[in-house]
């Protein structure tokens with residue numbers, strides 16, 4: 073089966089350190105695939121490798137059947153992959169509106185429709201349209217980062233820990249929005265918050281020390297106390 | 308009164324020429340954090356190639372187009388081969404671009420000969436007219452107009468267009484702008500080329516203004532541009548315009564009233580600014 077996004081036996085170094093040893097997983101179209109794993113396991117590095125931001129030294133990455141390993145990040149993005157980095161990557165001196173505009177590759181009916189849709193989901197962004205991105209709250213920054221990745225007709229979104237540092241009520245809001253986006257695009261989600269992950273994920277992979285060690289259906293994982301305890305410290 | 312007015316127009320025209328040169332410098336510094344001491348070399352190459360075309364074909368406009376073209380080309384070469392390997396290191400940038408500046412200057416002598424060349428504006432920009440008691444010299448008004456035109460064009464480009472947003476975003480977060488599908492290296496190269504073209508244009512306009520060109524004028528004039536960039540606040544586009552006008556006016560008035568001091572004035576101006584407002588006269592912070 074040729075999958076939508078396929079990552080096989082990827083190894084990656086950052087400077088002289090071996091960070092990813094053997095990462096393999098695939099993301100089926102139309103689903104939410106979740107990468108789980110404790111701090112420092114290599115989840116962020118995995119997403120960065122897919123985006124071409126961290127060089128891959130072995131293994132292969134294919135998107136829609138084409139090899140994308142170690143291509144330039146902008147070329148990978150232009151294949152239809154949107155990225156929401158862990159630190160959100162907001163352009164601080166640009167306003168919310170400018171952050172959105174700089175992300176929009178074209179301005180046509182379709183992007184306009186997507187823009188309207190996402191702004192309805194996050195009315196805060198509309199409210200602070202002319203405020204510099206750097207002055208937004210953590211939750212609003214997250215919403216802006218997600219909107220920016222969504223506004224182009226990307227077929228796949230890579231979202232890195234959208235719940236990080238957010239109050240529970242905001243987490244719920246962001247989670248709800250990802251749930252709604254699920255109807256319209258494929259998502260690869262890194263998430264530590266197990267409640268959130270299990271609420272929206274279809275499949276899961278667990279990364280530990282730079283390797284994918286477990287995989288399965290999300291609803292199976294919820295029942296598997298041993299696995300949760302071993303890799304995620306959840307009891 | 309008429310003397311004051313004439314001096315003001317002189318000063319404004321000089322200021323605009325300095326601005327065109329400083330604009331490229333400040334763009335490249337403010338956006339890409341690159342100190343480009345080869346900028347004066349682009350200025351003379353613009354002047355010499357533009358004047359050459361102008362004198363061969365008789366077309367001043369042709370000369371301007373040539374200067375801009377040569378500026379873009381030299382900008383491409385400078386960014387690709389001189390500056391790209393030293394992004395991030397100011398010391399290396401200063402050394403290598405200063406070296407390249409000298410190479411550009413010596414090449415001028417090899418290609419066009421070591422002697423200075425006489426230039427005059429085209430007939431349609433020559434001459435002057437009088438309103439009341441004040442004499443307006445056409446070519447100076449032309450330079451002032453070009454300066455303002457370029458200032459507003461760039462202001463519009465950076466504040467109002469997506470290209471401007473991309474450049475500013477790229478400076479803030481290079482990885483993120485790439486992740487949004489932008490080839491930021493290419494964008495930076497283009498910015499550099501545009502800055503170089505401005506320097507070359509400035510050289511060509513200056514040639515017909517001062518009436519004479521020589522190889523060393525690039526270095527001389529680019530010192531003024533650096534003073535302006537410092538006074539205006541490094542990387543501050545509007546600040547560069549205001550500082551260039553200030554320097555131009557000061558120079559014009561001092562040359563008339565206290566000619567003995569006129570050369571030292573700009574350095575003095577910069578020193579005063581650096582003592583009291585080291586971030587630049589027009590910096591926001």
Ligand SMILES: Nc1ncnc2c1ncn2[C@@H]1O[C@H](COP(=O)(O)OP(=O)(O)OP(=O)(O)O)[C@@H](O)[C@H]1O
Pocket residue numbers: 086087089091109110111112113114115116117118158264
């Ligand atoms: N720039 C860097 N230089 C050196 N080591 C790094 C760098 N970035 C990450 N690492 C190391 O790589 C490993 C994986 O980091 P990564 O950020 O991918 O983990 P993660 O699973 O996303 O963790 P978290 O849940 O804390 O975000 C960690 O051990 C980290 O210390």
Ligand SMILES: [Mg+2]
Pocket residue numbers: 115116117158232233
């Ligand atoms: Mg991480």
